[in-house]
Amino acid sequence: MRNKIRVFRAMKNITQEELAKKVGVSRQTINYIEKGKYTPSVLLALKIARVFGCKVEELFILEEGD
Numbered sequence: 001m002r003n004k005i006r007v008f009r010a011m012k013n014i015t016q017e018e019l020a021k022k023v024g025v026s027r028q029t030i031n032y033i034e035k036g037k038y039t040p041s042v043l044l045a046l047k048i049a050r051v052f053g054c055k056v057e058e059l060f061i062l063e064e065g066d
Contacts, residue, residue: 002061005034008052023047 032038
């Protein structure tokens with residue numbers, strides 16, 4: 001699964017640390033999600049989408065074979 005969290009963070013000028021605090025996880029968790037090493041729970045994905053004011057489907061892209 002790909003994601004656009006880094007793009008959305010850049011548009012809102014939010015650091016990984018700031019995003020992590022807003023959604024209640026560590027900066028490392030955000031880093032792993034951005035790199036595709038960790039798939040967030042539905043709840044965490046919804047919290048991240050809420051921070052950016054977008055739909056989960058705009059942030060996370062399910063690829064062929066996922």
